[in-house]
Amino acid sequence: MTDVICPLCGKPNPPDLDECMYCQAPLKTGGFIAPPESESELSSSPSTSNKPGEAEQKAPEPSASSDLEQSIPDWLKQTEADFLDLSEVKPEEPSPAELSGQFDSLLSPPSTPPSSKENAIDDDWLASLLDEAGVGKPEPPSLQEQAPEEALKEPEPEPGSEMYEEGANLAVEGSTEEEQLSPTQPAEKPDWLKNLEASSTIKLEGDLFSGEPEPIEPAVNEIPEEKAQDQTPLPDWIAKTGSIEPPPSPQEPAESPIAPAELPNWLEALRPTETVSPSAPVEDLSGADIVTAGPLVGLRGVISAHPSAIRPQKPPTYSIKLRVTDEQQARVEMMKELLANEEKPTPLASRPIITSRNIFRLIVAVVLLLPMVWMIISGSQQASTPQPGNIPGVVDFTQQIQKLPSGAPVLMAFDYEAGFSGELNIAVTNVLIQLMNKSAYLTLVATTPTGPALAESLIKNASSSLVGTSGAYSNYADLGYVPGGTMGLLGLAKSPRSILPYSLESDNVWEGAPLNAIASIKDFSAVIVLTNDPDTARIWIEQAGPLLQEAGTPLLMVTSSQAEPLIRPYFEAKPAQVQGLIAGLAGGLAYGRTVGNLQQNGIWDAFSVGVTVSFLIILIGSIAGVVSKMLAASKKEN
Amino acid sequence: MKKILPITNAIIAVISGIFVLLGYFFPGVFGGIQSTLIGWAIILAAFALLLGIFNLAMVHWKKIASSKSGNINSMVLLISLVVTILIVSINGPAGSWSLWVFNSFQVPVEVSLLAVLAVILVYAGARLLAHRPKWNTILFLVTVLVVLLGSAPLFFIGEITPLSIVRGWLTQVPAIAGARGLLIGVALGTVATGLRILIGADRPYGG
Numbered sequence: 098m099t100d101v102i103c104p105l106c107g108k109p110n111p112p113d114l115d116e117c118m119y120c121q122a123p124l125k126t127g128g129f130i131a132p133p134e135s136e137s138e139l140s141s142s143p144s145t146s147n148k149p150g151e152a153e154q155k156a157p158e159p160s161a162s163s164d165l166e167q168s169i170p171d172w173l174k175q176t177e178a179d180f181l182d183l184s185e186v187k188p189e190e191p192s193p194a195e196l197s198g199q200f201d202s203l204l205s206p207p208s209t210p211p212s213s214k215e216n217a218i219d220d221d222w223l224a225s226l227l228d229e230a231g232v233g234k235p236e237p238p239s240l241q242e243q244a245p246e247e248a249l250k251e252p253e254p255e256p257g258s259e260m261y262e263e264g265a266n267l268a269v270e271g272s273t274e275e276e277q278l279s280p281t282q283p284a285e286k287p288d289w290l291k292n293l294e295a296s297s298t299i300k301l302e303g304d305l306f307s308g309e310p311e312p313i314e315p316a317v318n319e320i321p322e323e324k325a326q327d328q329t330p331l332p333d334w335i336a337k338t339g340s341i342e343p344p345p346s347p348q349e350p351a352e353s354p355i356a357p358a359e360l361p362n363w364l365e366a367l368r369p370t371e372t373v374s375p376s377a378p379v380e381d382l383s384g385a386d387i388v389t390a391g392p393l394v395g396l397r398g399v400i401s402a403h404p405s406a407i408r409p410q411k412p413p414t415y416s417i418k419l420r421v422t423d424e425q426q427a428r429v430e431m432m433k434e435l436l437a438n439e440e441k442p443t444p445l446a447s448r449p450i451i452t453s454r455n456i457f458r459l460i461v462a463v464v465l466l467l468p469m470v471w472m473i474i475s476g477s478q479q480a481s482t483p484q485p486g487n488i489p490g491v492v493d494f495t496q497q498i499q500k501l502p503s504g505a506p507v508l509m510a511f512d513y514e515a516g517f518s519g520e521l522n523i524a525v526t527n528v529l530i531q532l533m534n535k536s537a538y539l540t541l542v543a544t545t546p547t548g549p550a551l552a553e554s555l556i557k558n559a560s561s562s563l564v565g566t567s568g569a570y571s572n573y574a575d576l577g578y579v580p581g582g583t584m585g586l587l588g589l590a591k592s593p594r595s596i597l598p599y600s601l602e603s604d605n606v607w608e609g610a611p612l613n614a615i616a617s618i619k620d621f622s623a624v625i626v627l628t629n630d631p632d633t634a635r636i637w638i639e640q641a642g643p644l645l646q647e648a649g650t651p652l653l654m655v656t657s658s659q660a661e662p663l664i665r666p667y668f669e670a671k672p673a674q675v676q677g678l679i680a681g682l683a684g685g686l687a688y689g690r691t692v693g694n695l696q697q698n699g700i701w702d703a704f705s706v707g708v709t710v711s712f713l714i715i716l717i718g719s720i721a722g723v724v725s726k727m728l729a730a731s732k733k734e735n
Numbered sequence: 736m737k738k739i740l741p742i743t744n745a746i747i748a749v750i751s752g753i754f755v756l757l758g759y760f761f762p763g764v765f766g767g768i769q770s771t772l773i774g775w776a777i778i779l780a781a782f783a784l785l786l787g788i789f790n791l792a793m794v795h796w797k798k799i800a801s802s803k804s805g806n807i808n809s810m811v812l813l814i815s816l817v818v819t820i821l822i823v824s825i826n827g828p829a830g831s832w833s834l835w836v837f838n839s840f841q842v843p844v845e846v847s848l849l850a851v852l853a854v855i856l857v858y859a860g861a862r863l864l865a866h867r868p869k870w871n872t873i874l875f876l877v878t879v880l881v882v883l884l885g886s887a888p889l890f891f892i893g894e895i896t897p898l899s900i901v902r903g904w905l906t907q908v909p910a911i912a913g914a915r916g917l918l919i920g921v922a923l924g925t926v927a928t929g930l931r932i933l934i935g936a937d938r939p940y941g942g
Contacts, residue, residue: 479891550833587773588774588777709891711860715876719861
């Protein structure tokens with residue numbers, strides 16, 4: 098019984114089947130007809146290869162003559178030796194002596210034509226040797242006339258024929274019976290020869306095919322099948338291609354005894370041998386599962402599209418509730434409580450109203466204020482009033498006022514805060530009285546917002562204290578507030594008419610006399626600045642001073658005690674930038690004494706008492722503090 | 736416009752500054768332009784004062800509207816502002832009612848503040864050495880006491896002439912020296928700031 102081996106899965110199939118009963122692969126195109134039972138048994142023996150091709154390789158080789166052996170070049174012998182060393186069946190390989198015997202039997206033809214000896218180089222000589230050995234030649238007489246390439250073509254013994262049976266028997270008997278084979282029997286190629294053929298030329302192989310006298314389809318496919326199975330199983334399309342190709346005519350090579358071209362090794366190496374026998378591995382699907390459902394049912398080795406895999410399912414639901422232990426919950430509560438307490442304002446500890454500090458403050462205030470109040474109430478005049486000669490600037494101020502002509506325009510700047518009224522009002526009132534007595538035309542301006550009201554108030558107070566006048570003093574113009582600070586002062590100095598065109602009464606005072614003759618600040622007869630701020634005094638000196646000095650207009654100042662040290666250098670300078678100075682309460686009293694209008698009313702005594710008490714408080718408090726510190730330090734040491 | 740406006744501002748500021756500066760050196764040529772520019776600046780300053788008053792009123796009005804604690808002070812301020820504006824607008828700035836408001840509220844409040852300041856300063860001077868028992872503290876206290884004794888005759892003692900002389904020297908030499916040094920520094924800084932504004936390197940007006 099002959100089975101057809103599936104080219105895909107390698108399993109035997111009955112010969113009447115067109116497709117493999119295991120893998121449904123087509124058997125007709127690439128199938129392999131299994132050898133007879135005896136051969137398969139032999140092929141399964143451990144001494145032989147499982148591959149049918151190798152069984153044929155073990156076929157008896159004709160004995161070689163000594164001439165031919167001598168004609169083998171050294172390189173071929175070396176290749177043979179290397180190949181034998183690297184062969185997979187190295188343990189089963191015969192010894193070099195046996196190999197040489199095999200080689201001799203292979204290369205020993207019954208009759209060696211001299212023409213073959215002449216072409217004994219490379220593949221040609223080998224083909225000629227095979228030709229001489231009559232391998233694969235159904236008709237020995239015509240074998241000598243064929244080309245050496247044709248001689249290399251392995252004959253295809255028909256199953257059941259004598260050649261086939263002998264080859265099978267020889268494969269079993271091994272090398273011992275190789276010598277008994279007749280030269281007409283089909284020669285079996287050794288492994289090294291087949292590998293040499295595969296690595297050298299394909300053309301030679303094709304020629305061997307072409308040399309087949311009766312191409313039988315299974316036999317034609319047998320040789321490439323064997324080669325393919327040596328490496329990898331051939332795909333179906335290659336098997337089909339091999340079956341479609343018509344066998345070349347056996348007569349053509351016989352009629353063209355042209356020697357094949359000698360290809361160099363480098364060209365042989367460049368030949369794309371994979372196009373003929375692809376070496377890409379083919380996946381073995383014999384162990385794969387057969388699809389039993391879906392559109393790909395019956396196929397093997399494909400992904401199964403089972404309905405259960407693509408059936409829509411409801412997504413699983415996961416609980417989002419946080420699993421918290423009691424301990425973690427307690428910690429969360431504690432954190433919440435801490436955060437809530439952070440947001441709450443911490444009430445400050447209420448300080449007691451009566452403390453030693455507050456008591457000391459009260460004592461200081463009472464000690465400081467009570468004597469002063471008592472001096473003012475009693476009108477004490479025990480302290481000696483300051484003399485004009487002892488206060489610098491007072492005499493000069495008085496002289497400048499006295500120099501003013503009657504009805505002269507005088508610019509007065511009320512640039513002090515209302516809080517300094519107690520210190521400055523005495524001097525300012527005396528100055529206003531003097532100016533009123535001279536019937537000076539007072540032009541009132543201010544660089545502070547409270548200045549105009551302060552000026553109006555002082556004018557009214559001074560006019561009420563004038564001796565011999567019944568009504569209010571009206572020879573003045575209150576121009577109001579000059580905004581802009583330094584720029585306002587500069588503008589007022591350069592062009593007072595444009596900066597302050599109207600008075601507080603909304604009168605255009607610049608149209609009438611004497612202001613109609615005023616174009617700039619230097620046209621005034623005198624400029625008197627009343628300020629408690631040294632910076633304001635300095636700005637007046639810097640902005641208006643040059644214009645006034647240019648015209649010889651005196652710049653007079655009434656300042657507080659705190660501004661006096663900074664303004665005094667301008668007064669003492671040569672030439673003086675400030676022609677008269679009244680500083681503080683002492684300067685006001687001195688000026689009052691000069692003009693004969695001394696209104697002390699106990700103020701100077703109150704001031705004297707206040708300075709004395711302040712001195713004592715500071716002195717006593719400092720000594721007490723040092724002593725307490727020393728006591729505390731000594732207590733610490735003890 | 737975002738690029739043009741800053742450049743325009745810078746050009747206006749630099750040209751105005753140069754004209755005002757040239758007005759000091761050449762008053763005959765640039766005096767008129769200088770006076771005009773200064774007049775504009777004074778108007779702007781007056782408007783800024785009005786804007787400040789309006790802003791103050793708005794801030795305290797928001798405090799009252801938010802009903803936070805302490806809004807009673809804001810309420811007093813707004814009432815005082817409105818009443819004063821009404822009185823001065825009706826009676827005039829130099830009217831008797833306006834002067835009464837000024838003399839009855841403004842002057843006493845400011846004088847009282849200074850009186851409290853005097854008490855606090857005396858108290859602080861008495862506690863100073865207890866808090867900072869150092870040599871510079873002692874020097875400061877000695878200076879204060881000498882100036883106090885030289886400012887006025889002591890009660891029942893009279894004027895101490897040597898202390899008056901020392902007080903005069905302290906106020907005219909060390910104090911003035913320090914103050915002048917500060918003023919010179921301020922002047923140099925002002926000159927540098929003015930030059931930076933004139934060349935456009937410093938633009939406090941934006942841009």
